[in-house]
Amino acid sequence: MARKTGSHSDITGPRVRAAAQTLFARHGFAAVSMRQIAKDVGVQAGALYLYTKDKQSLLFDLMKGHLEELLEAWQLHHPNSIGPMEDLEAFVRFHIGFHADRQEAVFIAYMELRNLDDDNFSVVEGLRKQYENVLGGILKNGQDTGIFAVPDTKLATLAVIAMLTGVNTWYRDGGRLDRETVQSIYWDMVRNSVAA
Template identity: 60%
Template sequence: MRLFAREGYAAVSMRQIAGEVGVQAGALYNYTPDKQTLLFDLMKAHMDDLLTAWEAEAAPEHPLEALERFARFHIRFNTERADAVFVSYMELRNLSPKNFEVIEGLRRRYEDQLEHILRRGVALGLFDVAEPKITTMAVIAMLTGVNTWFRDGGRLSLPDVETIYWDMVRRAVTPEPAANRG
């Protein structure tokens, strides 16, 4: 994953990968039949981990609490796996059509978790969201963006950053006073 992130899938050879993990080039084929399968397995493992970890969060029933849980979880999970997140976005174009479909399906399953929270909040009158699917994409893009600038040991801790983003997400989806509108 580190090699793919640093050099790009197309530029990395199986020989290089073997060298990085410390096996003979030939022995690598005991673990994976080819580079495409290796890329797919890495991306699928990342998405499986993401879905399993989110399930383990056992999000609260209340949509506002569930949304906070999701926002904090997404930031934490992704900042811990910067290489995997970068590769998962960047190398979609290098997946075979069949592999792409599987990864896209898993990604949609994850997005559906957030969309479901938003729709429940709307149904309960807690959220004011006209297009839950679009808000889902917007919130995920915003939260994943933490990876482009956050570095451990800076002025703000990760929990501080989570709180700032959660505050923005909450305000973006909850009803506002009439005075602010239009």
Template identity: 45%
Template sequence: MVRTVGSHGPKTMEAIRKAGLKLIHEHGYEAMTLRQLAAEVGVQVGSLYNHISTKQDLLFDLIKAHMDDLLAELEVRLAGIDGPVERLKAFCAFHVAYHILRKREVFIGYSELRSLDPNHYEEIVGLRRQYERRLTAILEEGRQQGLFQVGDNAVAAYGILAMLTGVCTWFRPNGRLTREQVAEIYSDMVLRGLVPPDQLPASSPLR
């Protein structure tokens, strides 16, 4: 669908991002042409260059914005939550909720890592490491306090992240489970996989 927008200003950049997200998600980065992109935005191809210098810039911008938002919102979500069990629960609930809402960004952030230039690739991998470290720090804290039985923090973190992210591939907003229910079921599986039941408060439903 072609919409007509002005060719300047942040509104156009926002429209370009939105169109790029849609087209890369549907066709893949390499297959998407700037002509298609311009048509989707409703501007001339030449006008794109007022906002992005290359297709690569747009891809990087999309994936980086996703990672920046993810890191910033996690920070907000974890602020003031103490103790590794509660922090891990909050992490799981946040990750599931965030990823369900941004399925296309998640898909592109995975499938089009291959298409990033080496320096862009390194930067994104660095941001991912930062995010993973937020989780491994929680796992390590729990292990040190004798609360979690973790064989290997990094492997456990990868496993947990993959499990939680996987929700993107099957969750349907009008399915039989709500976003909150799914987040809870997944948190429970993660917690149960790490926490020996006698360490949990007597009131815990996991016990």
């Protein structure tokens, strides 16, 4: 569909995604209408379809974008393996730091999977597995070298990611503990749980 003359897609498109993200995180995907998103952006409901095919596409774009950004940020943060213990510490600190800055995106990524259609779910699940495989590879490397004692690396991977992502449910900047302290405490807990 062609853009209208004078359309500011580079401005309105991101505003549509930002409004959808906030509304989905606050009210849940099923409870939010395209009309609500349009009202938040300040455009007519019909204008939204210049920027997205439908509400499902908006949800998919948000979730896919979040996971692609996560994978890219990890590669920039830790491009090369140093050793299992150092890699695991880097992962713990990265995961908490990255997610603390994106609480709405994280909430949607974990709570709205059920609302993706099958094709979109497969793509998002594939990206999630890529990220889980990063941690799984670190744990397996540590297991193989005798640094970690993990009875089941897949289960340990899921448990560690769930524990780290759980920080998002309570952590707020400016609270009793600063981010670096939280990262250090969680690093101690993760290290103690996997160390041989």
